[in-house]
Amino acid sequence: MPDTATRAGLPRDLAARLLALLGERGLLTDPAAIAAHSADWRNLFPGSALAVLRPASTAECAEAVRLCAGAGIAIVPQAGNTSLCGGSTPLGRGDEVVLSVARMNRILDIDPSDMTMVVEAGAVLAQVQQAAEAAGCLFPLSLSSEGTARIGGLISTNAGGNTTVRYGNMREQVLGLEVVLADGSVLDLMRRLRKDNTGYALRQLFIGAEGTLGIVTRAVLKLAPRPRDVQVAFVALASVEAAVALLNRFQRHDGDSLAAFEYMARFGIDLVLRHIPDVTDPLSDRYAHYALVELASPRPDADLRAVLETVLGAAMEEGLVLDAALAGSGAQRQAMWRIREEHAEAQKREGASVKNDVSVPVSKVPALIARGIEAVRRIVPEVRPCPFGHVGDGNIHFNFSRPEGMADDAFLALWDPIADAVAAEVRALGGSFSAEHGIGRLKTATLADWRRGPEIETMRRIKAALDPRGLMNPGKVVELR
Template sequence: MPDTPVSPTLLDRLSAILGPRGLLTDPADIAPHLTDWRGLYQGASPAVARPASTEEVAAVVRLCAETRTPLVPQGGNTSMVGGAVPDESGRHLVLALTRMNRIREIDTADMTMTVEAGLVLKAAQDAAAEAGCLFPLSLGAEGTATIGGVLSTNAGGNTTVRYGNARELMLGLEAVLPDGSVWNGLRRLRKDNTGYALRHLLVGAEGTLGVVTAAVLRLFPRPRDAAVAFCAVADEDAALALFRRFRDRDDSAVRAFEYMSGTGVDLAVKHIEGVALPLESRADHYVLVDLASSRPDAGLRDMAEAVLAEAMEAGEVADAAIAANEAQAQKIWRIREEHPEAQKREGASVKNDVSVPVSKVPEMIRRCSAALAALIPGSRPVPFGHIGDGNIHMNLEQPEGMDPAAFLARSHDIMDCVNAVVRDLGGSFSAEHGIGRLKTDMMEAWRGGPELAAMQAIKRALDPHGIMNPGKVLP
């Protein structure tokens, strides 16, 4: 990777390309781009480039390739692993794509939407809804995260069990490669078997192989019937058993299925105004069931009541509440969505975004919770997440009264503790958050050998000067 400072001449050339609105050099303007949402990293940069078109992105990348200037692509800067912030050297240029936020086309016959990378995810959802369609990708940061970011990290979110990750929701891409050339792969084809799928190489690469500038996204028929339930379940096994009941009744209706521990729900109720438990009494384990169908006569509420009655008779569900309207459904979802913020307000926490085969989720939660409690006595495991696709956020909250810095100093011990269980169960140390800067040291142990060697060879081939998001993904 290059190790030379950014020269004033380079900044002048960037200013000439981008115009007065396209280059930030005032430290106050740059500051929000230099730290991540979790506050794990504080970087430095002399400037933030803000191109307004693909042509401007290409011109910036060509200039950086010519001068060997490292670039850090940035969308909504909501990475959980430090994937979108520069390092502390001050030698990296931030490339923020938020000005590129146009919806280029919506085609309701093809059921596609072509959008620019800086479009906020919530705006994409709203535009699809206005067209009478659904763009189903949904996650907690959807009011800030951008399309380019969720594709570059192959974001998952709440509806993966039904619709898949970001990769499955993308048909085509436009991107600027590390030499500044523009690849236009904005194809709306469901079938295109023409050699290597470059679009899938860029999705999940976290900006290390190029800059996504636009995408063709898949749309779906909008739901015309829905039901959301919040349930107290007996234990982790009962949570999985309930998922199987709903899946067996109508697999296509299960839009989301989320697990929450009693501790996590307690923190949400404690710290987030407006969050309340919709059940009569507290439990140690909960699930959120979200059903949806494009058929107006799907009878999903009746289905939910029937399945929950069966589960209650079997001793799996102790209590449940089904939302009577959209407002109540949103209140139920807030309990789940506010978990990260509630943990942040409670004190220091270490995040573990892991996945195992769905059948192994109960065992993983139990074993990890026991191991973490033994590792740091008094600490509070807060597992929650997408039990329907095997992805649980196996987080750990600091012991009450412990110095936050001392707790966070044990972060890698905590991650190693969780990962030992996850590896034993055939899982992954990164389910949906990616590698970023936080987990590069784990790649050798988990993906070493031919797999990692192939990744490094691809990186060298496409980015021989190492200017694209250096220090991320690869060790």
């Protein structure tokens, strides 16, 4: 047995068995390799692990889980490691292994007649989108990390994204699943059926469970018709209330064509222009509020440009819309979308920020933003609010950048009071403290507080039934008692 397997800190016999099963590519024990899998994207939740397991098939994954379970070693499932809540990184105890599905990345089948696709959990979202497009179809999930996010993680967090207003979250895109359970057994739910009323819908347990109940290894995804007419507008608005009013106008005029409706504030756009190269403002004047509107239809003769012009023209006459730029080409559409998608990266480059991924009923979005900013400014008067996101489904990324001149550490020390202030407003408005980023390590205590009584106890019973020893992604979502 190579010395690297011994140095990993794994029991000698287990290390030898894992090495024989996974090979040198599949068992990483070098400290640098382990460290690369032990920190989250924002570096808020650094951890440590005994080793990184990289199975190349479901069979290898199942056997690796069985071996670790036999040794009582906990497993942290990891896909693209783009979690914003620390859900895919190990704790700091150094007694877990990370199991990465990155090598299980094949697109296994596409059926344009069924409008389905079969993929492994390590398939990157952008590659799935490209494969669907090549088959004349659309895989509609779209988000800023699609070049690195992997299907298994997107399923495990029930990811949302830019097109939820039209197509729904990841839960709506999954027809079937294959899952390796905590004891190494394989649960085969890989059915392509739209209708299947045969008992409990077990696949739904694992969508959004963040790897705490099992490891997603394969999925049957639902496809949609590929759009042939796509139109995008970058719109300046009179207020947040005007954004909701404009959304409602598009829904009433031609709701089936509305693919995305995103809100942005001026501060966020300024950060993108400041920190991201080759980005330009589509409008010549500055405004406080903006929307990015996308219409899409599989009909080449849908004439969505006319729809944009009609709805925006009427809204401009009434003072809801102050200015607008309509994309005239695919390159212009991408340039407009880049402004929205680079918000998170630009804010990261600006310095420390407190992020809140929250949702409220769409009609309550204006109240959320106004009341949330007021509440946080009572804590940090000079804070710089950066709300943006999917106003079409009520999901706002309610972020706050540190005041100019304030140290990052000093601002991050106020994370809990800031998050609590926002959460209080969200709760009062009948919303959710986690809209699409999941729970992870960041929000476990909040979940227990918000979902008291029978709801949280039912979650714990499910966890105890499927993972009685607490070896699947411990410290995330819910804890066994």
